[in-house]
Each structure stands twice: as C-alpha cells, then as structure tokens.
Amino acid sequence: MKTDEVFFVSGLLWLDEKEARLYDWQDDQSIPIADDEAYGKMRSHFSGDYLGDALLQTWVRDRDDWLEIYHVYWVAYRDKEQFQWSDEISVRPVPPQYDYIR
Numbered sequence: 001m002k003t004d005e006v007f008f009v010s011g012l013l014w015l016d017e018k019e020a021r022l023y024d025w026q027d028d029q030s031i032p033i034a035d036d037e038a039y040g041k042m043r044s045h046f047s048g049d050y051l052g053d054a055l056l057q058t059w060v061r062d063r064d065d066w067l068e069i070y071h072v073y074w075v076a077y078r079d080k081e082q083f084q085w086s087d088e089i090s091v092r093p094v095p096p097q098y099d100y101i102r
Contacts, residue, residue: 006059006098009069013054013077015042022054022069031060031067038072038091045077045089053078055085057094073098 009031012023020033020042033039035058042050059071074088 006057006073008055008057009060010053010055013042013050013052013075015039015046015050017043017049022056031069033069033072035070035072035091038075041089041091042075050077052080057098 009022011025011030014021014023014030020039021030022033023030038058055076056069057073058069061068061070072091073094074090076088077086078084079086
C-alpha cells in the first residue's frame with residue numbers, strides 16, 4: 001500500500017511508557033504511532049498502560065516496508081464498562097480540507 005493521506009483508523013491501541021501502536025482487530029499486525037505530541041496527550045489520559053479500542057484521525061505514511069501513523073489530529077477511546085466512545089481528545093486542529101464533520 002502506497003499512501004501519504006489522512007485516514008480515520010481504528011483498532012486496538014497499545015500504549016505504555018515506551019511506545020504507542022495500533023493493532024489490527026483480527027490479528028497481531030500493528031502500526032507504530034510516530035507522533036510525540038499525540039503520545040504525550042494520550043499518556044496524560046491514563047494512569048498506566050492502556051490496551052483498548054481506539055479511533056484516530058491521522059496521516060498514514062508509507063515507510064518502504066511498513067506503514068506509520070503520524071500527525072494525529074484527534075483520538076477517541078471506547079469506555080470498557082459503558083461501551084461508549086469518549087469525547088475526542090484533540091492533539092492539533094484539523095485543517096478545513098480534512099474536517100469532514102462540518
């Protein structure tokens with residue numbers, strides 16, 4: 001897959017003190033999240049490690065033999081007890097050309 005576009009992506013988010021990765025729903029394949037600002041904002045919402053459902057609006061970039069998530073605009077988490085999505089956690093403003101909600 002060759003890409004450098006904005007996507008809505010979802011999967012199982014793994015977040016610990018070293019890294020953030022988004023795993024596929026079906027298997028163990030994952031994509032690293034290479035965005036320090038997004039990592040910091042996500043870590044600030046959890047007291048420890050996190051593994052759970054997540055939805056992001058982000059750029060996905062092709063890096064020769066792997067894909068990489070970078071420049072995250074926002075992320076939402078699914079509450080494990082109520083099975084509802086959280087409010088969006090804003091990382092940076094969405095440019096008008098990618099603001100599909102308007």
